[in-house]
Every structure is written in C-alpha cells, then in structure tokens.
Amino acid sequence: MTVTGTVAWFDLAKQFGFVALSNGYGDAFLHMSVLKEASYVWLPRGTTVWVRVEEDGRKWRVAEVLEIDVSTARPGENEPIRRKPKT
Numbered sequence: 001m002t003v004t005g006t007v008a009w010f011d012l013a014k015q016f017g018f019v020a021l022s023n024g025y026g027d028a029f030l031h032m033s034v035l036k037e038a039s040y041v042w043l044p045r046g047t048t049v050w051v052r053v054e055e056d057g058r059k060w061r062v063a064e065v066l067e068i069d070v071s072t073a074r075p076g077e078n079e080p081i082r083r084k085p086k087t
Contacts, residue, residue, distance in 0.1 A: 044077030
C-alpha cells in the first residue's frame with residue numbers, strides 16, 4: 001500500500017525511526033537501510049514522505065521511500081543528511 005506520512009522521529013544512532021501514516025493506520029517502522037535506498041541517512045521530524053508500507057505481523061513497516069519533501073520539516077530541526085555516493 002502506498003501512503004503519505006510524516007516523520008515522527010528518526011534516531012541516527014539506533015538507525016531507525018517511525019513515520020506517522022496519514023491514512024489512520026498509526027505509525028510505520030522505518031529502518032535506515034530503507035532510507036538509504038532513497039539517498040538519505042537521516043530526516044528531520046515533520047518531513048513529509050510518500051512510502052510503500054507492508055504489514056509485518058500486526059504492525060506496519062516502510063518497505064520503500066518513494067518521495068521526500070523536507071520543506072515540511074519542523075522549524076528548528078537540523079538539515080536532512082544525504083547518503084554519500086558510492087565511489
């Protein structure tokens with residue numbers, strides 16, 4: 001299922017966070033490995049994301065980040081961290 005969401009929080013040290021889904025399904029787990037596929041390592045709270053989610057047991061997890069809009073990040077948050085290109 002593809003849905004819009006908002007980054008609730010992301011912890012760089014723990015390498016995961018959660019996205020609040022706009023469809024009323026609650027939160028979805030977001031692992032750094034999925035975020036890296038979208039060329040980011042960290043996103044500030046409030047960032048709007050378009051994601052593909054999958055059910056994992058009774059919970060949701062982000063399977064793919066399709067689009068990111070960092071212009072919606074909360075004021076005062078740090079800038080997003082982009083993934084370094086492979087050399």
